[in-house]
Amino acid sequence: MNNKPLRLTPAGLVLLPLSIACVITGVAVLAVSLNDRLTIAAPGPLITATILVYSALLVLISRTAIAKIRELESVGLLDSLTRLPNRRALHEDVERLSAGDDEVALALIDLDAFKQVNDHYGHAMGDRLIARCAEMLSEVCGNEARCYRLGGDEFAAVMGGKVAGTILEGICRTLIERLSVPVAMEGRHIPVGASIGLARSTADHRLTSSELLRRSDVAMYMSKRGGKMRCTWFNESFDRRRERVREIEDDIRTGIAAGEFALAYQPLVDAEHGRIVAVEALLRWDRGERDPLGPNVFIPIAEDSGLINPLGQWVLRQAVCDALAWDGITLSVNISAAQLRNPEFPIRLGEVLEETGFPPHRLELEVTETCLVLDPVVAERTLDVIRSFGVRIALDDFGTGYASIGFLRRFRFEKLKLDRSLIELAGGDDSSRAMMLSSIALARALDMGVTAEGVETEEQAELVRLAGCDQIQGWLYYRALPAREVDRLIAEQGRGDRADEEAA
Ligand code: C2E
Ligand code: MG
Ligand code: MG
Numbered sequence: 298m299n300n301k302p303l304r305l306t307p308a309g310l311v312l313l314p315l316s317i318a319c320v321i322t323g324v325a326v327l328a329v330s331l332n333d334r335l336t337i338a339a340p341g342p343l344i345t346a347t348i349l350v351y352s353a354l355l356v357l358i359s360r361t362a363i364a365k366i367r368e369l370e371s372v373g374l375l376d377s378l379t380r381l382p383n384r385r386a387l388h389e390d391v392e393r394l395s396a397g398d399d400e401v402a403l404a405l406i407d408l409d410a411f412k413q414v415n416d417h418y419g420h421a422m423g424d425r426l427i428a429r430c431a432e433m434l435s436e437v438c439g440n441e442a443r444c445y446r447l448g449g450d451e452f453a454a455v456m457g458g459k460v461a462g463t464i465l466e467g468i469c470r471t472l473i474e475r476l477s478v479p480v481a482m483e484g485r486h487i488p489v490g491a492s493i494g495l496a497r498s499t500a501d502h503r504l505t506s507s508e509l510l511r512r513s514d515v516a517m518y519m520s521k522r523g524g525k526m527r528c529t530w531f532n533e534s535f536d537r538r539r540e541r542v543r544e545i546e547d548d549i550r551t552g553i554a555a556g557e558f559a560l561a562y563q564p565l566v567d568a569e570h571g572r573i574v575a576v577e578a579l580l581r582w583d584r585g586e587r588d589p590l591g592p593n594v595f596i597p598i599a600e601d602s603g604l605i606n607p608l609g610q611w612v613l614r615q616a617v618c619d620a621l622a623w624d625g626i627t628l629s630v631n632i633s634a635a636q637l638r639n640p641e642f643p644i645r646l647g648e649v650l651e652e653t654g655f656p657p658h659r660l661e662l663e664v665t666e667t668c669l670v671l672d673p674v675v676a677e678r679t680l681d682v683i684r685s686f687g688v689r690i691a692l693d694d695f696g697t698g699y700a701s702i703g704f705l706r707r708f709r710f711e712k713l714k715l716d717r718s719l720i721e722l723a724g725g726d727d728s729s730r731a732m733m734l735s736s737i738a739l740a741r742a743l744d745m746g747v748t749a750e751g752v753e754t755e756e757q758a759e760l761v762r763l764a765g766c767d768q769i770q771g772w773l774y775y776r777a778l779p780a781r782e783v784d785r786l787i788a789e790q791g792r793g794d795r796a797d798e799e800a801a
Pocket of ligand 3: 693694714716
């Protein structure tokens, strides 16, 4: 940055006043010697004079620096925790840089999962971690970019220059790399990541500092959505997507009140006989004339907006009421990460079970790995409470993430659901088949049931049956059906069983 204030390194802080002191003392001594025509035999008075002038200069510099910091603080430009310039200083700097012809680039940096650090280690540790991250950011910015703390776990970096954007992106990537290893603090290793959004303003297309900040915020959100620990440049299409997401959010809100949501149930069969042993509740949205949306689209939006809590609560109650009559059949309900994080969730679950009289051992909650890795400590606690009711936990979509043996042992799932992608690949290549077989062996060793998801062909069914899966779910057997269809299927199965018993 060309308008950066003069910064002294510690060595500079010692050498600069020392040189000034030497020069001043030298000149003074020379003047005195010439005037009085004296020759200085001993260097003692000269050294004393130099030390005195040096000390006076040091005091002067420190007082000026302290006064400068106080002045900055008094006009509200410094963050008191990190000593970094704050949001107001950022706006001022961007406006000043924008007066020239150079490109101005802004990076918005949001720490990932910082809330968990506060929750687990307390706010004092959280503050120290923020200060540590501020140091790291200052280190990677060096003299090239200026960094800021905007508040909470949000930081920014600004740079002006011909290729400011490219250099700033490089700085951001270095920061992400440094944060890819847990931060060592007070004997602990704390994992923190960062999601970064970048935006630029050029001489041809000048933006106000607020617009630049807004754009980098939108881009940062895209980094979060894209899986975190990444940098994303703002793109005009993000605004349109945000608008669309906001529309869907409003639609979900009104849709819940208007009763537009419904449940479909996909039966799961036992691998040996093909009998229905469980059903999975799958959410459907009747949007009337509007474009249809599947759960893969609207559930993530409901999760981000917090609407998953009322929606998920409705799913749970409705599913339990529908399945009450399906005697002997397990009911599986999908639970999102946001629901699991909600401390109210186990309480509400307990209420639903009590009010409906649904047998807890017939209920199974499906969670995904991302639900648990985000906040394993809280998740473990919540799952323990849920299990204490007698409800079982299944790990959904296994094979799409990175679940380790340690992870499986830690959470002790009652069931593992092998993802459709794994089943599909296993039919085609040997390494995928080996992976599927070892997953099944692992689940068995840990005393978990195994379900194969998305089985569409007889070959796949044969493969997973031989591999040792005990339940199969897939279109080969059943698609998701309305509750009344499941009523009919189960009644039919019951009649068949009775006929068999009578015949036997
Ligand atoms: P999931 O829990 O893995 O559900 C299985 C998905 O695979 C369902 O898609 C189901 O229709 C589909 N499927 C089952 N068998 C086959 C098959 O043989 N072939 C193919 N191609 N697909 C098959 P759906 O209903 O679109 O649900 C997608 C995802 O949405 C679910 O994946 C689940 O993660 C989420 N979801 C659905 N309902 C809920 C809900 O009530 N709450 C929450 N939190 N998530 C839900
Ligand atoms: Mg599921
Ligand atoms: Mg699944």
